[in-house]
Amino acid sequence: GSTRAPAAAAPPRAAELPPAAELPAVEPPLAHAPVTVLPRVGPSTASKLEGRGLVTLEDLVFFLPAGYRDTRQRRSPAEAADGEVIAVEVTVERFRQGFARGRFLATAEVCDDEGTPISLRWFHRVGGLGQRLQPGMRLIAVGATKEFGGRASMVHPELYPADDPPPPIAVRYPVVEGVGARTVSNLVRAALHRLLDMDGLEDLLPAPLVEAQRLPSLVEALRRLHDPGPELSPEEIQLLQQGRSAAHRRLAFGELFLLQLLLLRRRARWCAHEAAFVSPEAGFDREGLRACLPFEPTGAQWRALDEIERDMSSGQPMLRLLQGDVGSGKTAVAFAAVRAAVAAGSQAALMAPTELLAEQHLRTLEPWCRAAGVRVALLTGAMPRAQRNSLLALLAAGRIDLLVGTHALLVADVAFAALGLVVVDEQHRFGVEQRALLRAKGERPHLLVMTATPIPRTLALTAYGELEVSIIDEMPPGREPPVTRLLAGRGALPKARATVAKAVRKGAQAFVVCPLVEASEVLDASHVEATAAALRELLPEVGIGIVHGRMASEDKDAVMREFREGRLRVLVATTVIEVGVDVPAARAMLIEHAERFGLAQLHQLRGRVGRGGGASLCLVHTAHGPSSDSAQRLRVLTETADGFAVAEKDLALRGPGEIFGTRQAGVPRLRFLGFAGDGTRMLLRAREAAAELLRGDPELREHPRLRVAIEQRERDAPVYTAEAG
Structure with missing residues (x-):
């Protein structure tokens, strides 16, 4: 097995959260104003910005630079390493543009104050280049140096008049199709200044939390990112360039904190209800379980089972994710949970993504269920009507203990007498609505979600944050990996x-x-x-x-x-x-x-x-x-051959932002996770901080803006463990 992550903070046990109508209303913030409130942004520019996801002032201020250039030192290309970005003051000698071998080329021959000749080159048309590069003009060129044909050159440099130099730290933004780089930069600054002047940038994180985490305020972070001052050291510029500055960490922490707040509130709402109590003695006796299985469970399976037993005997609904490689024995653990629920007088449902997999589960479970005295049946969409009707009558009368099936389990006329446990084989993602419908068939059933996707332990807190995680990190003996x-x-x-x-x-x-x-x-x-x-x-x-x-x-x-x-x-x-x-x-x-x-x-x-x-x-x-x-x-x-080692390596190679770049069901898009280093420590800190805030203020009455922001995120991200029923 691999080393275990530190235990995540226990979520608050909140009372049922009050309906929104009972809580004070909050005015929509200025940050949500459209980009058209800025000067010189008409419908055409607004439409191009929208193509990049830039619709509001808030979108603009969170549109982060792609890079930074230190233009404070004027240097000759003769002193610079190949590929190094420099700023150099030059005089234009000659400019020509046209086509060479079928492709566009513009070249300006210039020289610096030492008389060093430099070629400035452009491989696509840039408007107004001829007017800005007339012989005798004095300019500052900023760009990467490259030796070309034995002389120094710069490709696609940024040009500034010598009497209007670039800012000490030049900021470069990602490309917005159809909008010039200078315009994008000006719009971001205009949006930031508008929000700062009108106090429209609201920091959702409580000030004591920001201090405790030793992070800058939101205003300080955004100022540093968009308008780094001339006092920065080369090391600080490098941290900005790499996305590893305190300002970047502030945005990543804020996003993770809000996500954990959303997930823990969701969990608290679910756990506020009572669920079927399963007595450990009756449901989880090891000898009884051994008698039903044709093999001895591994240590990892027993550990997962202990965690499930603790949940199901707590009197509150279990919300647990069971992770393990293909073939590690998740089905046997799910069977043990089913056996325990049935011993407590409840029924169980196991939902698989395809009919083929539902049949496969049934074949595996049938002999174990026979040995345990658990009555099991399979419901599929293709079942003849008469057979289906008699099966549903047995189910409603409580004479079927475990029903295995696909989305056919969700049809309105499938009624359980006492559904106490839902097992979802989440290997290939059910829709959120389907899970919600299945749970609506029980009062507040225990939920066990199984997945064979190896997610690095702590990132599981991001993908399935309201579920506790059990891990089977051991293969049955004799199973050789390919x-x-x-x-x-x-x-x-x-x-x-x-x-x-x-x-x-x-x-x-x-x-x-x-x-x-x-x-x-x-x-x-x-x-x-x-x-x-x-x-x-x-x-x-x-x-x-x-x-x-x-x-x-x-x-x-x-x-x-x-x-x-x-x-x-x-x-x-x-x-x-x-x-x-x-x-x-x-x-x-x-x-x-x-x-x-x-x-x-x-x-x-x-x-x-x-x-x-x-x-x-x-x-x-x-x-x-x-x-x-x-x-x-x-x-x-x-x-x-260890799935978790593979997942950790994937995380190290691609970073958390890319792994979770694709939308998870029920989790808002994370824009800044890539700035959280490996994501692990920051995620646990954010979860602990969110749990602590909710312990003191479970309904966020003292933090109305924060409550509104969380509710907005709930609407944007369909609920993962949907509050059904």
Whole structure:
């Protein structure tokens, strides 16, 4: 196992939060005013800004610089290293522009005060360049130096008149299509000054908290980011450049604090209700559980079970995430929770993302349930009406203890007598509304969410912040991870396919996974067809099936069944979802163009082979060369079989901002997480601070602005553990 993260702060046990109508109203802040309140921003400019997500004054002041240039020192290119950014005062000698070899080129020959000749070059048209570069004019050029044809040059430098020099620290913003760089910079400053002058920038973080965290106020942070003063040292400029300054940390902490406040309030609201009490003696006796299972649970499974027992015997609803690699034994832990709920007189529901996976869960659970005296049934959308009606009658009468199914469990006429536990196999994300509907069928059932996506421990607090986290970080004995090999370079794909074909001829079944091609279903289908055709040439005697996004779900299921039953020996698929199925004879996998997947996703995929025991092989292919960044990243998979180690490495390589850049269900978009270093310590500090504030003021009556901001975020991010019922 890996080292455990420090325990997260316990959330407050709040009374039911009051309806918003009882709390004082708050005026909308000036920061939400549209950008058109600024001078010279008409409909055309506003529309271009909106294309970059810049709609309000607040959006502009949080549009952070992409870089900083220190223009205080005037230096000759002769003294500068190649690629170093300098500011140099020059006199224009000659300027010409036109086309060379079919591409645009503008060149100004200038010289500095020492007489050193310098070429300034532009490779695309810039308006008014000719007027600004007339012979004899004095200018300050700011840019990176590069030696070109034996003389110093600068490509696309910024130009300032010598009598109107640049600010001491020049700020560069990300590109806004159709709006000039100088205009963007002026608009951000105008928005900041308007808000500062009218006291319209409200710091949502309480001042004592900001002090305790040794962070600057919001106003100080934004001033430092957009308007760094001339007194900064080179080291401070470097921290700004790298996104590691105190000002950056202030924005990241503020965002994480608000997120944790939202998640902990959500949890408090859910836990304010009573839930079915499960007595530890009746529900969780180890000997009774051992008698139902054909194996001895691992230490990690027992630990997870202890945490579930503590929740289910507390009298309040459990909200727990169970994380573990594919094959680590999450289903057995879920079964133990079901057995405990049934012993307490409750019913349980287990919801899987596809009918195929629901059937797979049923096959696994049936013998265990028989041994435990738990009555289990499967409900699918395809069930004949008469059979369905009799099953629903048994369910409503309390004569089915565990119902396994897909979204078919959510239909209005599916009524439980006493639903006390909901288990969601969240491997492939249900919609928020679906989870809410399922929970609405019980008063306040206990909730257990299972995921095989390895999320670094503390970042799970961001993705699933209102759930406590249990981790199974140990594999059952005898389960060998697949041998993972990286094949990099242009000629690697035929070799990889030949290796898979060889394994199939020796009796293995194989998965071949193709990435989604630019989210185009048409291209996906053709990519899969082409791969399947190449494999059919290598394996003319073997059944090869394909699964892709354009197929109806019944057709996908039919192909998957044939593969599971061994009638097809190779499955070529784009979508990862269908690969969730358990095929014990699958002992080989090829992932083509693996650089298009995240490391955690690749790790999850390879867990699909070797489930029947024995040696298995996963080939990871990239067309990029062996020394490319892609190959370096993918090499991590060949070095470790531990999903959490893979996830931590993914976090170190890509940073938390990129991993959580894609919207999590029920979590607001995090803009500044990338400035939080590895995110871990700051996240735990933010959670502790949020919990402490809520202990003293659970309804945020003393912090009305903060309450309004949190409620706004609730509306923007659909509720993850939806308050249903």
